[in-house]
Amino acid sequence: MKSAIVIGSGISGMTCAVKLAEAGVEVELVSPFPSERSQSVMAAGGINAVLSDHEDGDSVACHIEDTRRGGRYLAGETAVAGLCGHAEEIIRYLEGIGTVFSVDENGLPARRAFGGQSYRRTCYCGSATGKQIVSALVMETRKYEGAGLIRRRLWSCFHSALILDGRCCGVLLFDESTRKIEAAYADAVVIATGGQNALFGKTTGSTQCDGYTVGKLFLQGAELKNLEFIQYHPTALYTGQKKMLISEAVRGEGGRLFYIENGKRVYFMEEKYGPQGNLMTRDIVSREIERTGRQVFLDISFLDSRQIDRRLPEVRDLCKKYRNLDIAAEPIPVEPSVHFFMGGLAVHLNHETNIKNLFAIGECASMYHGANRLGGNSLLAAVYSGMIAAKEIAARPSEKTLPEEQTDFVRQLESANEQLKKALEAGVESPFPVMYIREMLAETMNRDLGIVRDEASLDAGISDVDYYLSAADKITYDSSVMPYEIYSLKGILSLAKAVLVCAKERRESRGAHFRSDFPEADDDFGCATIISYDQGAYRVRFDKERAYES
Secondary structure (H helix, E strand, O other): OOEEEEEOOOHHHHHHHHHHHHOOOEEEEEEOOOHHHOHHHHOOOOEEOOOOOOOOOOOHHHHHHHHHHHOOOOOOHHHHHHHHHOHHHHHHHHHHOOOOOOEOOOOOEOEEOOOOOOOOOEEOOOOOHHHHHHHHHHHHHHHHHHOOOEEEEEOEEEEEEEEEOOEEEEEEEEEOOOOEEEEEEOOEEEEOOOOEHHHHOOOOOOOOOEOHHHHHHHHOOOOEEOOOOEEEEEEEEEOOOOEEEOOOHHHHOOOEEEEEEOOEEEOHHHHHHOOOHHHOOHHHHHHHHHHHOOOEEEEOOOOOHHHHHHHOHHHHHHHHHHHOOOOOOOOEEEEEEEEEEOOEEEOOOOOEOOOEOEEEOHHHEEOOOOOOOOOOHHHHHHHHHHHHHHHHHHHOOOOOOOHHHHHHHHHHHHHHHHHHHHHHHOOOOOOOOHHHHHHHHHHHHHHHOOOOEOHHHHHHHHHHHHHHHHHHOOOOOOOOOOHHHHHHHHHHHHHHHHHHHHHHHOOOOEOOEOEOOEOOOOHHHOOEEEEEEEOOEEEEEEEOOOHHHO
16 A cells, blocks of 8 residues: 655644545654644634635635735746635635634624735634644544554654655654654655744744754755745734744734834834735835834724624733733734744645655745745645645555665664764763754844845854854763754754855845845846755755746
């Protein structure tokens, strides 16, 4: 029977696993934690779709144009047309497996306005859309677990891919219970590990999404795309633990941004962009907040308490719990925060990477969002990409690992375990603790790759990361260090350097990438950034042929 390994069990990973199982493919679903702890649970605002009862004037073609325009036309038209054209089908699928969408007075899915969109087309489940979709997919996954077609492998982390002659045949996995690295073989491997939050420390996302898997695959020959496009969400609430997302749903319900000057409120977005100023795309709103140089507030208090309780209960509870704020009576202090990564593994329309039988889906794959993602498109892309990869894998003939290939992979497994054992048995505390380097990396990335960057800051960041990489090769560990921390550091740092290099090479401003030394868009850069690793060299090219859209 055909087999697949899916690394990551959030919305994209579970969707892919379920669709593969429906097609009769055996799936091993790998993650360090249950799906209920995935970052997907944190997705708040909604999922975009032009439904059959859409607003007058709206259309799938309009959704496509909004998506491409918001992404500054870097995303391919064929890819975006597929995403938007299947949106209603995806909503109906999610309803069919138990997702409970909010409804209007007619019992139809309610829709709210989101930034960068011409019409109200964002379906939602209060402000806990991700949680509802995860719950529905967990139950669907369990059905196939019971049938023996999906096997969950918890407390396991990706170590490396098993690649021979440009073909992926499986993976090495670190098992936390045995503290050993094990091999797993399959006809296809699907990466669904999310974004790169840990590169920046405190963000709106989960630090489980640390970018290691993408970084390691980069070192193993996988090409990456559009890494410089990092979305700052304009409205986050700072807490001591992390930056809590204040959903775009608040602005979709009419929330207004302002700062105080001479004792008066200045509604700066409305003054500059008109009545819809608060719903400009996230890159624009974040830059405008940055330019104020002031504390900015988001006000939704004009809605009465009953409306807030019905439409934004999670936002109300979050503000009360973490800052003791009553959003029905007082404004929310907000600031931009790293939120989403448009860049990731470069994939073709079928979500296969440049390595045969290695696929990537969800946020770790760069495909639909171009230079800037529209709110509400991430959940749509998570489900759609999982479906596309599953369809492609199910249609292919089985390619079992040959004995001579397996011999080579066994040597890789033995070498990986030997390296890990030596590191754990060293017994010497390093002057460069792993988490100290991770904290220094976050400081570097936030300082040198912020909302506004320039060549000097990017050069400084690259220099810092080069130093961290040199220190990573000298670290010894004591037995208290988690083995994952030992082997993941170099992959994380290598990805960080690749992001900085891409940002330096794109000498223009477009979408979420803003260079103060090149403040205008340049047609010469009107295509994807592709970066590859070649024996220590980071090689960048601009994909004018759009190789990854065919």
